[in-house]
Amino acid sequence: MCRNIRTLFNFNPPATDEEILAASLQYVRKISGYNKPSKLNEEAFNRAVNEIALVSIELLTTLETSAEPRNREVEAERARARNAKRFGNEIEN
Template structure:
């Protein structure tokens, strides 16, 4: 649905509140269709972002896994390689 929302679970160090808030904001923007809501919709959007933020934080706090935590730098390099392959940018620097 939203390619810009990143996986937040099972990383070391854990996701920050800023990362969780950014994902919540992106989700609400995508669902609502508003990147910048009107004054009439601003309160509803802000309330939705806060509710999604709380639900996401609760979810991340209750999930369990036996897998080793992922390394952010390694995952970023993998994503960069996937994007280079996807968009044909392998030989560019």
């Protein structure tokens, strides 16, 4: 999976439409191989991003869990700790 696509389910506050759209854009970029499509492919690219965003919103609103919502700051700190362990202290946010 693309490292820029983050888990969006079960956070408090819930993922925003902008976060979902950004994840959809990253997904389409990854599978298409385009960072920015040509004019010829731009319409299909943008349509795919929007359709994936809509499906993702539907998915996230219909999923259910009994787990407590995750805290964004705690998850970010865990990610920093994993990165520090994996790459050393070179990576800082």
